[in-house]
Amino acid sequence: MNIALYTLAEASLAAQIGIPTFIIGILGLVFGVLLAIASKVFAVETDPRVDEINEILPGANCGGCGNPGCAGYADAIVNKGEAINKCAPGGAAVVAEIAKIMGQEASEVQPMVAHIHCSSGGHKNTNWRYQYQGVFSCKSAVNLAGGPNACEWGCLGFNDCQRACLFDAIQVDADGMRQIDMEKCTGCGACAAACPRNLISIHPIDQKVFINCSSKAKGPEARAACGSEHACIGCGLCAKKCPEGAITVTDNLAHIDAEKCTGCGVCAEACPTKAIVVLGSRF
Amino acid sequence: MTYIGEIFVMAMSAIFIQNFLLSRFLGLCPFLGVSTRIDSAFGMGMAVIFVMTLTSSITYLINVYLLAAYPYLQTIAFILTIAALVQFVEMVIQKNAPALYKSLGVYLPLITTNCAVLGVALLNTTAVRSDGVTPYNFLDSTLNGFFSGVGFTTVLLAMAGIRQRLGLVKLPKYMRGMPIALILAGTMALAFYGFMGFKL
Numbered sequence: 001m002n003i004a005l006y007t008l009a010e011a012s013l014a015a016q017i018g019i020p021t022f023i024i025g026i027l028g029l030v031f032g033v034l035l036a037i038a039s040k041v042f043a044v045e046t047d048p049r050v051d052e053i054n055e056i057l058p059g060a061n062c063g064g065c066g067n068p069g070c071a072g073y074a075d076a077i078v079n080k081g082e083a084i085n086k087c088a089p090g091g092a093a094v095v096a097e098i099a100k101i102m103g104q105e106a107s108e109v110q111p112m113v114a115h116i117h118c119s120s121g122g123h124k125n126t127n128w129r130y131q132y133q134g135v136f137s138c139k140s141a142v143n144l145a146g147g148p149n150a151c152e153w154g155c156l157g158f159n160d161c162q163r164a165c166l167f168d169a170i171q172v173d174a175d176g177m178r179q180i181d182m183e184k185c186t187g188c189g190a191c192a193a194a195c196p197r198n199l200i201s202i203h204p205i206d207q208k209v210f211i212n213c214s215s216k217a218k219g220p221e222a223r224a225a226c227g228s229e230h231a232c233i234g235c236g237l238c239a240k241k242c243p244e245g246a247i248t249v250t251d252n253l254a255h256i257d258a259e260k261c262t263g264c265g266v267c268a269e270a271c272p273t274k275a276i277v278v279l280g281s282r283f
Numbered sequence: 284m285t286y287i288g289e290i291f292v293m294a295m296s297a298i299f300i301q302n303f304l305l306s307r308f309l310g311l312c313p314f315l316g317v318s319t320r321i322d323s324a325f326g327m328g329m330a331v332i333f334v335m336t337l338t339s340s341i342t343y344l345i346n347v348y349l350l351a352a353y354p355y356l357q358t359i360a361f362i363l364t365i366a367a368l369v370q371f372v373e374m375v376i377q378k379n380a381p382a383l384y385k386s387l388g389v390y391l392p393l394i395t396t397n398c399a400v401l402g403v404a405l406l407n408t409t410a411v412r413s414d415g416v417t418p419y420n421f422l423d424s425t426l427n428g429f430f431s432g433v434g435f436t437t438v439l440l441a442m443a444g445i446r447q448r449l450g451l452v453k454l455p456k457y458m459r460g461m462p463i464a465l466i467l468a469g470t471m472a473l474a475f476y477g478f479m480g481f482k483l
Contacts, residue, residue: 024356027345031363035367038375
């Protein structure tokens with residue numbers, strides 16, 4: 001039974017290499033064949049639709065749908081009756097494909113994108129309280145005495161959102177400001193979850209007017225702390241000027257109701273600190 | 284010594300004195316990962332017992348009949364065996380106990396790289412009976428694998444039992460989760476240290 005015919009010292013070089021290779025090869029072959037047989041015997045029947053849907057999904061595993069990854073979402077659609085329009089990165093095309101497989105009507109999906117509600121956070125437009133020299137991460141910086149920037153609501157500028165983005169949609173420009181590429185952004189919300197200051201909101205792509213500030217400090221404080229000088233001071237001028245009544249001011253900060261906003265831009269012109277932006281016509 | 288006595292010595296030393304988790308410190312990943320609930324710990328333990336026993340017997344045959352002249356092939360051949368076995372166990376569990384398959388999660392394939400399993404296969408090749416001379420035969424190796432698995436499961440279950448109760452205890456925030464589990468593991472290892480030096 002012992003197939004080692006001669007000892008290593010006597011064996012030729014070819015045998016020294018060949019026999020061990022042969023042994024391992026045979027072992028692998030035997031186990032491979034046995035496993036192949038076992039996989040037929042113990043085959044588990046899965047719904048083929050799960051695999052089909054999983055192939056259609058973008059495979060980014062962003063978790064935006066609330067499931068652990070794309071495979072989890074595919075399983076949830078087929079086995080738990082989850083809604084088919086939750087995949088933000090896939091958009092309408094993916095929903096249509098899934099609808100075809102599941103035999104459902106494709107419901108209209110509003111494409112969503114992210115927006116950063118702060119105009120600070122760059123090299124030039126941030127007031128620093130101290131020089132932070134730790135790990136280059138917002139989550140880490142915000143834990144050191146409340147963060148190195150003067151505005152305790154403002155962007156820290158350590159690009160956690162950029163690193164969280166799976167679609168390369170957030171770029172840092174020459175001034176150190178994060179710019180969201182609306183073409184690439186899928187509205188999955190990974191950046192919003194990564195921001196320790198909750199500066200990022202996900203909104204319908206046709207919303208154009210935003211308050212570019214999240215400071216709840218009183219007017220003079222907000223202004224003093226803000227490096228970009230575009231702080232919302234909570235004056236309420238925008239709320240008064242808005243023809244649709246879409247703006248409310250709470251906690252010294254204006255909010256725009258996306259449902260009522262028509263994108264006229266009156267508020268942006270009225271704002272004394274230029275804290276309101278109309279996308280496509282940045283100041 | 285009679286063979287029954289021999290088996291007793293082997294069992295005691297594999298379960299208590301040379302316990303894989305708390306004396307040899309092998310296979311700690313599932314020890315911390317799957318010890319949060321008793322039922323999944325039990326499933327994991329059973330899978331490990333099964334894999335260890337089969338591995339011990341198969342690797343014994345491979346070692347004696349195939350690798351006698353090539354002892355340096357032991358590690359790679361044993362890993363191959365273990366990987367195939369774990370794959371097999373995974374298929375069986377997925378077919379027959381889907382709930383257990385879900386609760387074991389990633390730790391089931393991780394048995395492949397569980398060094399306790401490779402450890403028992405490699406230790407069997409050099410292990411000797413209590414007379415200090417006779418090397419393990421086929422039955423000895425298989426039994427040693429089985430008892431090592433039992434020792435693994437015993438400690439895993441004890442740990443899971445304590446951790447389940449710890450879930451009800453009010454702990455300071457910095458102690459919750461992994462820190463207290465590690466302290467627990469260390470304390471248990473100290474207790475098992477008391478078995479060291481028993482001469483059976």
